Amino acid sequence: MYEFDIERPASIVAAAKALNAEGAQALGGGQTLIPSLKQRLDQPATLVCLGGIAEMQGINASGNDLSIGGGTTHADVAAGAGAYPALAALAGNIGDPAVRNRGTIGGSLANNDPSADYPAAVLGSEAIVRTNLREIAADNFFDGMFATTLREGEIITRVDFVVPEKAAYAKFDQPASRFALVGVFVAQYGDHVRVAVTGASEGGVFRWAEAEAALAADFSPAALEGLSLSGDGMISDLHGSGDYRAHLVGVMAKRAVAAA
């Protein structure tokens, strides 16, 4: 790692100020950032540690609304988001216990790894990403592989969910990395259904519109029969070809609907 300073602000305002400085970067749980610093893929002058900011921690549930602090760890969401079981289960299956004790929802969303789990839940639940500057609807947040519409130094402070009537996440694990080879999140809200797919596309997480329409008419695995995606533009690597992933999306979508 190159040398850098670490600051530990106690409030969002102080963190935002520190992140205004040249070469400053946010440090969430470090479960993605520290490995990339070790590879010298990044050279920040200052890391601004968000872990000590109390107002970014924890989960508030009231009625059907669930608001999760941007600095909340995967383990805390797994244990504390009981009001939204599909989300709690997703968080409890990220990586391994030690990763879940450090990694945060804000860090995962800001990183937008094309195989990460949270992007599927956030896009699939039409969640709202709140930052120190504004609120961003999930449909406007993800901007391609490892890219988001966050501005330089902008901090994810909370993520707000409305708990759907039915929801489930079906993940086909890539057993070495424990990320999703393909993961599909389905959620039913009244007369509309959202289907968000991670792990598959070179463009990162995306909504599968045909499946959403079919499930809105009939929320059953059978409704997805005959629907398929093209392997073009799908991630192709040693773990699976684009065509394989495209096929797997259909399989995992059916499993998610059956589990919802």
Add this chain to the structure above:
Amino acid sequence: MSQVSMTVNGKVATGEVEGRTLLVEFLRENLGLTGTHVGCDTSQCGACVVHVNGRDVKSCTMFAVEADGAEVITIEGMAAEDGTLGTIQQAFQDYHGLQCGFCTPGMVMTAASLLAANPKPSEAEIRAYLEGNICRCTGYHNIVRAIMAASGQDVSGIAAE
């Protein structure tokens, strides 16, 4: 450089560290607690697992500065003052839960936090909880048996996989 102070295995430990100093480097190099191992340094293997404020973390994937003020327990804190092995450590010896021993500190620390939360885990729960701990030697079978035994459960039914 900044000054950090934390409680390590019940004793106050202070030192000067750089921003980039990892918790595992502080433990091993500043404090001489070399029981915590670095297997991969890429956050994959779990050999470096310690407890920070009661939670298992990979000490190669956390900065020492982030542990300032924290309560840290390492493998050295698992034995009694007189060096007698703790229950989990003794079970690893009794059930041959180690061969080269490189992964063992992380295995024991991870097992300790599993048993703190779930005192009688099933075999499947043990295997799932050890997902982030890699062992090149044992094939995991005897590690699972040792943890079963440490939780006071019968191990005779566990078949080799």
